[in-house]
Amino acid sequence: MSLDQRAPTVARTVPPPAATRRRFPNPAGTAVVIAPLLLTLALGLWGIRRRNTMWGDESVTAQLARRDLSQIWHTAQHIDLVHALHYAVMHELFGLFGTGLLTLRLPSVLAMSVAASGVGLLGLRLAGPRAGLLAGLVFALLPQVQKYAQEGRSYAMVCALVTWAGYALVTGVARRARWRWAVYGATMLLACLLHEFAVLALVAHGVTLLVSRVPRPVLTAWSAAAAGVVAGLLPLAIRSAGQSEQVSWIVGPVRFRYFLVVAVLGLVCARAPLRTRGPVRLAVLALPLLVLPGLLLLITSPVKPLFVDRYVLYGNIGAALLLGAWMDCFLRLRRSSRYAWLAAAAALAALVQPSLALRTPQSRSNDVTAIGAAVREAGRPGDGLLYLSGQHRILTAANPEDTRGLTDLALARDPVSSNTLAGVELPAQDIAARMLDFDRIVAVRAVGVRWPADPREAAKTSTLRRHFHEYRTIRVNGARITVYVRDHALSPGG
Template sequence: MSVAERGPAVARTVPPPVPAPRRTPVPSRAVVVVAPLSLAIALGLWGIRRKDTMWGDESVTYQLAHRDLAQIWRTAQHVDLVHVLHYAVMHEVFGLFGAGLLTLRLPSVLATAVAASGVGLLGLRLAGPRAGLLAGLVFPLLPQVQKYAQEGRSYAMVCALVTWATYALVVGVPHRARWRWAVYGATMLAACLLHEFAVLALVAHGVTLVVSRVPRAVLKAWSVTAAGVVAGLLPLVIRSAGQSEQVSWISGPVRLPGLLAVAVVGVACALAPLEARGPVRLPVLAVPIVVLPGLLLLIASLVKPLFVDRYVLYSNIGIALLLGAWMDHFHRRQRSSRNTWIAAVAVLAALVPPSLSLRTPQSRSDDVTAIGAAVREEGRPGDGLLYLSGRHRILTAANPEDTRFLTDLALAQDPVSSNTLAGVELPARDIAARMLEFDRIVAVRAASAHSPADPREEAKTSTLRRHFREYGTTRVDGARVTVYVRDRAPAP
């Protein structure tokens, strides 16, 4: 057989060329930082005004930040000492940029963005660039993070500080430089001074180091640093313990099912064979942050109810890391990126309804803007104004124009001059006597409130019952505004 005749047979035995697998480009460090930060800012600015409404806790921040630093400190001796650093920070922010609704909330937006970039860097260091990028992008998408990114309170700032303290911890383990531990301790102490329950993250960090079996020198350095943080926080804890009345509204765990669901998802993600880099594995860092702070707060609630989900907002750092690492693992296992895209689109679609809902006034437990507007609408110049109870005076204090033409019947000394949140009220006898001088009274009562067993509150309710009749009630988000008119034939 000739060579020409054997040619086709040889050609048929040569296998077709196999195309090289397409490798997904690895994101750079800059992308891991900038992309989450940009997404967090965009989500934070989206609908940030919530139709120009404000809720009760934000109203407290707004009012106290308008006072000077000495007044803030004197007020904190009576109430809200745990938030005094935040009020001082917001006072300075108002002084620099003006006191408005955007100024009230923008620090939380920026803090969330800083936290998102920190989560990205944590993921990069613990599980690689793609896992870091995904974790950083997941973090600002989490509904609870979106909610508190648009609130004039300290929770987003605490979350940012805990994020970067965690990053300083992870970086400090292999290097063991003293200045790194000093940075870690200072950042954690700042977070704890903004809100005491940030100290629970310190416990999670300790568990991470023990489980990771780091060298004894590292454990000793962390122990010394943690002791310094606790010592710095202790005076605030002792002084604020006498103000436990301010959390008396907590009768049981607030929004516990959501936190439990997050913990279950986080533990499920941790069971996957996630990529590990360095002496601290990502699941060993993330799971304690997700589980321990909430669990410890629940245990403390057996003695006194304290559990509110926003107090441990920083637990979302752990769930974002776990979800980012799990998605990276899922992507690496898939031969085609089609399934990855389908999963990503499904998750984004599921997040749309809660994201829209969080940007409405109804997403908060009350709306002090609507309450003040109802008082202004129902009241006539010269009417009496009554708060049931007196501590709910803060519900209309954000905009004094709403109550300008009404007479506060129970007020003896205003909140600013008395260095309190709600002012000082008259004795019960004087309140009843002043009420009888008016033919119309506008009464404000929080929707879920029960009047405390106090002589002043009893005088208000008994005088209304005996000498006035209800003319009409307006129900708004978080309160009832009722107009009472004088009944000239009082009931016995």
């Protein structure tokens, strides 16, 4: 065949590559994250200074975070080891931004805002965008969340970490990627190192997976992550068990009523036909997280009282998820939303007074700013200063000027040099002898807190009763400051 007889070749054209579609964020998903975060941030910044006051636990954070990292570590060997990581974090933040009230409390505001966005995402994944949005907004409005978003302690950080660990758990069940379980384990371990009782959330997550009947590989992956968390926490738990005297002030459940009310509300919401997405149902995740950690602490109460509401603050994650899903269910089943809007307006109106109260100094169990000012008002230069008990020395440590000019009668070594919170006191007989060298003594007593009997405290109260009489008493939030005057007619050689 000649070349001229060959069939003409048809040129093959290659179509140009299709333009890559830009994936814009889902507006519903964005709102679920941003709206709760912004609301929590706004509520956290509202009245954050609490009229420039501070309460005892925050004062401890401020004092220890000002010490060197080595001093924090040495102090943690004696007391408060469970909070050592938080003190170290705050030490670094104080070094960067100063030691004011804003630096003390802003990390909690930011942490709780991140937690709120995580609650919204959890709700979105488990029950849809509206349920997620409502859950995130409800979380921001809960009184406990508002309270601890403005405290210079670790509880808001723990709450944020538990929230996002829960999100890693849910996504890990659905997608079964090993790195998700690694993220889950690392996040839970960090939460537990900030506060040991976060490990109870790990127990709640285990119950969730068992009830959900997830495949064996998922359960195996979670078990490996949980084992890593327990192994990482175990050294801290063993060492801190020797410091159990620091919770000896707990004589019964502290603020149990809030936990009971929220748990009952959660149980009621869980009975509704809540929307479900994926292998883990919202109620099966939320209900154990809400109820189980607090219940486990209550079970130990006959042996060792440990229930304090802030120790299981992350239970509010479960409460918000259940309330948000219930509200979504209500709107879905009823055509008219008039009743829903009326109920929402009534709930917001009911929250106004508690929200205002939480931003006053009286909202905390004590006010170290007022206590220090009362000591300064009651004392004169040269007076003796006595703490009943010595553990309450932290109540006036926030501002050293309040006690300047007064002689601490029981102090042998100050808190910094002794690597303690409240210093080391003299033997009982030496304290009594020093008290008799003074004609006026300013005594500081905490109200509503009882410490175990101690010979030093017995010597203080006995000497006051036998050789002094009460001259003046000032009562402030959380403490009583009393001026005692020497009764020379009853004193030896008087």
